[in-house]
Amino acid sequence: MPSQITVRIDGVLCTATEGQTIFEVAEANGKVIPSLCHMEGVSPAGSCRLCLVEVAGVDRLLPACTTPAQRGMAVTTTSDRLVRHRRLALELMFVERNHVCAVCVSNGHCELQALAMSLGVTYVRYPYNSPRLPVDVSHPRFVLDHNRCILCSRCVRVCDEIEGAHVWDIGGRGIGSRVVAELDQPWGDSQACTSCGKCVQVCPTGALVEKGYGVEEMTRSNSAVARLAMKKGAAS
């Protein structure tokens, strides 16, 4: 039986179970730490770097989603420095690809957009990269729009860890990284895809969407996926 420990989050004493991450403890105590790659039920990626927090006595910033809470830890989830870094990280996500909310099916239901609004990112100071990226419509039911992808890898993890199909992975590297189906082939040609749609349900932006929706119409339910994940976790 893991022992109970106490940690301080933004000055508030919180009880946690040993082994829980800072993110989980905060969430259980009603504190929201911004994140785009984290998803309950799948392994943490630690890649979006939005959930970085300050821990007293540690020089470096630590990702809340992968750092285990430890007895006596004092965590600060919001500070000038953290907010500056988070805003810049969001700016970078916006300039990297073509996030045009006005013509996006996820407009109004987009985690990237919501986070930008809550952190007050009203403009980006760098020129947009405006890359020319393809849209994969080869799947009968779903669409992969690289223009909207922020490479959070939720789709990769949910497909691998919950559905067990491992259709998705990240190909290329650096700024040329892309979500790829199988060995970089059209999604519709994938033999492994079960068309379960979990990847579409967990996508935080308009990168993976169902066909047949217009602007602003696409809503998702990733809590359903999370429930599935819990069940899988309990079963194994």
Place this chain on the structure above:
Amino acid sequence: MTAIRDLAGFNAVHGAGLAKLMPPRPRIAVGMGTCGSGNGAEAVMHAFAEAIGQRGLDIDLVRTGCFGFCAEEPLVNVRLPGQPLVILHRVRVNHVERILDDLAAKTVTANLALCRIEKWNHLTSHVHYGNGFPEIPLWNEIPFFKGQKKIVLRNAGLINPDDIEEYVAVGGYQALYKVLIDGTPEAANEQIKESGLRGRGGAGYSTGLKWEFLRKAQAERKFLICNADEGDPGAYMNRNEIESDPHALIEGMAIGAYITGATDGVIYIRAEYPLAVHQLNHAIAQARDYGLLGKDILGRGFAFDIDVVEGAGAFVCGEETALIASLEGRAGRPRPRPPFPAQKGLWGYPTNINNVETWFNIAPIIACGPAWFAETGNGASAGTKVFSLVGKIRNTGLVEMPLGTPLGSFVHAVGGGSLNGQPVKAVQTGGPSGGCIPPDLFETPVDYESLGRLGAIMGSGGMVVMDEDNCMVDVARYFIQFTRSESCGKCTPCRVGLDKALRILTRITKGQGREEDLADLDELGRMIKETSLCGLGQTAPNSLLTTLRHFHDEFEDHIRAKRCRAGTCQDLALSPCENSCPLHMNIPRFLQLYKEGRLDDAFLSVIMDNPLPASTGRVCQHPCDNRCRRATLDEAVNMREVHRIIADRVLLTDAFDGVAARIAARRLPSSGRKVAVVGAGPAGLTAAFYLSLLGHEVTVFEAHAEPGGMLRYALPEYRLPKAVLDREIEIIRRLGVKFVFNALVGEDVSLNELDAGFDAVFLSIGTWKESWVYLPGTELAGVRPALPFLEGVATGEAMHLGHHVAVIGGGNAAIDSARTAIRLGATATVIYRRERKDMPAIEEEVEAAEQEGVRFQFLAAPHRIVGEHGEVKGIEVVKTRLGEFDTSGRRRPIPTDEVRMIRCSSVILAVGEAVDRDFCRASGLSLKEGGMLDVNRYTLETSREKFYAGGDLVTGASNISNAMGYGKEAARHIDGRLSGGERFDDILPQFSYDHATPDPDPCRRHRGRDLPAQTRARTFTEAVQTLLPEEAAHEAARCLRCDIRENSSHTDSHI
């Protein structure tokens, strides 16, 4: 081969190895690391093999690794029985026969010998080769090796890496034997901890502690990994270590396995190191044969084996979690820690990863003890570190230095200074993740913490030296480009942030930078550093952040002035010569126009770029010469002489009036604005020329009776005939510039009066105050400063020098004074405290002085001027010796006790000039350190509204072209102020001329003709006569036309 199972077996191998290392016949070992092979060692090896075979000689021929001195490759070791080992350097195939002949004659080829080794401490044993050949220096008498301490490289370049027996012969595997026979893992782990050894991959974590984690971890399998994924550009320490001494790595890992209880070893090495991979595989197979790896090591029941895995070369795979992912067959992307590899590593088992060099330190620590190891180094950073010293440095190579050695020692003492005598601008440590350190921080000890404080890192040991030809913005761009393309792309800051930083930096190098870029880059850099997932991203901005911090001026130059001082950023320079010219003359253009026979156009091109072309054609320091790309073929183009003849052929002939009128006709309509220029020296005259052309009414105030400043009063007639200067100034007069002579601003005219009477004021007063040395005897008659002496001669004052003159100093004023004294019938000795090559004077002038009979006393500092009855009788000088290097990269002169007397009848002090501090102070303008005026670097504005300043007044004593450059810039900015627009470039003429790429013939540089030394030393006639017109056309045709671009148009485009 039977496995070694006991001491007897060990001794047998040891003896066999020694017989190979020091055979009773000559032995030749060719250094055939990748570096040696790249320099031709393969061919040398073949030539030896063939010649030895043909002659049927009884000589052992083997290959060896690299001894570290890459600049001197190929290195060949030769040894006669009982004699020292002699290292021959720069050995070519055609030396082979001679080397063999000499060996047959029982000697070594002395003129190829770099150094000799009589005995060597392999740490695990001593080898005594023999004594002899005292004429060849000992290895540690060579500056490159002096100060080095070879722990990691203890065997490199001495033993044959193919042969395990030679490794055993120098004490190899004895440390493993020792821990297995009489140590416990715990005790041995303590020793590693006590030694203070820290990870040599760069992070510097305590190796002993790391091993303790693994030792305490409970699992059925544990892994040891050697990280040999060396990927920094310019770094090749690990490659050489493995190529030269693979068994040291294997032994280190075997000891580590015994201590930590690891069952499996993996060496992850990049596939681009084929020789190192081959060497490792071969060594591992040998080690298994000899029972040093495998199921029952040394018969002690201890099992450990090593696999070699070749990486595909992704830089990020040097990061431990990415490396593990790569080993498991997944894409090389890091994952967050915890869990740390010691908890959950390769295939989920506890794992420990160390760099190649860390493993190399293990056997010596066990053999010599932790206390011995901790003796070397710098407190918290114990031991040595191997650095690859590369870049703009004379002695490139691998150097192993105690940690804590000051950075400057690497550059100056070991490295021998910069490659072509230019000042070193920075050292970049730690590869692409490291930082750039400027010379004023060269006293920094090289250890983990000190480098970290500067924003740099030790990294795996890359050390790249940069000089004035390296643009720091471009350096930052290059390294960011590298890390950007090596970023795995997993986390946002590193993936997108580095891409963004690269886009901004590229824009700046193209002259499209914006003011806000610097703040944006700084914030971006910090954010990437603080928020990235792994070490790659966390260190990638170091090069950017350190260059921003230490070389901020260069970034500003690129953004504000659109200039790249180094000339690296092609879009900001027309050609290297144009870029180096303070006046930014379009040199390729006037050369081409002259070559096309268009003298008038050539003259117009020259004078509109440079209003004093005949004077500068004679006395400019010609920085263009040092940058000319033609020098890489044969010699630099003599650009200065060509523009001298262009100017002379117009100014000194009947063409003068026509051309003067043609220039005056270019004057823009009167603006009705009035500008005062203070000082009629080169800066003032230049400003007056352009401001008048721009339509302003210019009045020049001059303290002397005639215009020209230093050109007239400091430069002797034999260098610059005053008739030439007068013609140039006449053109400026004809533009309508008014001169007020004998008017000392500050006394005769106040700044307030100028403020009231003019719309803008340009202050360009020269350095008319002499620096003074405080010596006993300077009060004597016959002791004078150089400037009043030269001025007196120029104005026809009678000078009583007596028979012999001592001139103190090494600059142009010293040489001018000495040559003038000779012309006045005296003899002269120049006394300079450093060596000849350190003199700031123009080299040609020093040569000419020598020819004219001027004597030189180098390494001598004045001590006392001896007088009798108030007159000079002589000067006592102290001999100096050269000490440590100072920030200028020259050795500091240190006085010794040796004093000698030089008899002389007068003394000229030419120890530098300074600005008139009283004027500066009284001006009420803001000053900077040293008393010079403080101006905006880009606009030349002083702290007072509408007052500008330039030339020596802001730089201190400099030279004519620098001063003129300031005059030209000031005119641009003053006109911008008065006209409210950017009109300056509109007055410059445009020409159409040929833009075909030339195909130049090989041809040496044409030089001006010196009058015979005997003749010229007696008169003030110009000493160097100009080129003949056809020679000059020839010379112009030597230009390689660096200004031509692929899409170059046939008319000028603005730069």
